[in-house]
Amino acid sequence: MLISEYLAGRGSINVSTGTARTSLTNGENSRQGSGNVGNSFADELRSRLGSREVEFSNHAIKRLESRQIDIAENDRIERLNRGVELAAEKGCDESLILVDSTAFIVSVKNNTVITTVSADDLKENVFTNIDSAVIV
Numbered sequence: 001m002l003i004s005e006y007l008a009g010r011g012s013i014n015v016s017t018g019t020a021r022t023s024l025t026n027g028e029n030s031r032q033g034s035g036n037v038g039n040s041f042a043d044e045l046r047s048r049l050g051s052r053e054v055e056f057s058n059h060a061i062k063r064l065e066s067r068q069i070d071i072a073e074n075d076r077i078e079r080l081n082r083g084v085e086l087a088a089e090k091g092c093d094e095s096l097i098l099v100d101s102t103a104f105i106v107s108v109k110n111n112t113v114i115t116t117v118s119a120d121d122l123k124e125n126v127f128t129n130i131d132s133a134v135i136v
Contacts, residue, residue, distance in 0.1 A: 003056060003064040003071060052111055053077070054084050060104075060113040067118040069102055080104055083134040084111060092132040099136055103127070 054077075056064070064071065071077045076099050083097035087108045094114075097104045101119035105127065106112065117125060 003061050003069075054081050054106065054111055054113055056113045057115075060115050063116045067116065067121070069116055069118055074100060076100070076102065079136045080106075080113070083136040084108055086136070087132055087134050090132065094130045094132075096127050096130045096133045097136065098133065105130065 063069075071080070079099045080097060083095070083099065083104075084106055087095040087097070087106070092108045095106050095108050097106055101122065103117040103122060105114045105116075107114055
């Protein structure tokens with residue numbers, strides 16, 4: 001499955017080249033009597049942001065298509081999301097996330113894949129400007 005097919009299947013194409021935006025609607029930003037007494041606003045925001053799927057930059061989409069990387073194969077997208085969650089829990093900003101033999105460079109703070117590298121292109125490659133690596 002190509003990235004364009006995957007994104008079309010999600011119902012909309014969410015491509016981000018800037019900072020991630022979060023909108024809380026229907027009064028969700030105010031405390032409600034939902035039994036979550038003791039949860040801070042930061043905890044609530046973290047729990048909502050943690051459930052988002054990772055987005056792909058325009059550059060990452062082009063790399064996925066040109067390198068014919070199937071992100072639906074072997075639950076890659078779910079494992080990629082889990083890798084981003086793990087990196088976020090550790091406070092990482094820019095991570096190399098390895099899913100099988102595919103590398104994803106992810107801006108964890110923006111929840112966005114910056115680029116991808118297939119197994120064929122991993123050999124003798126140097127990754128810079130990352131602060132962590134996650135293998136899932």
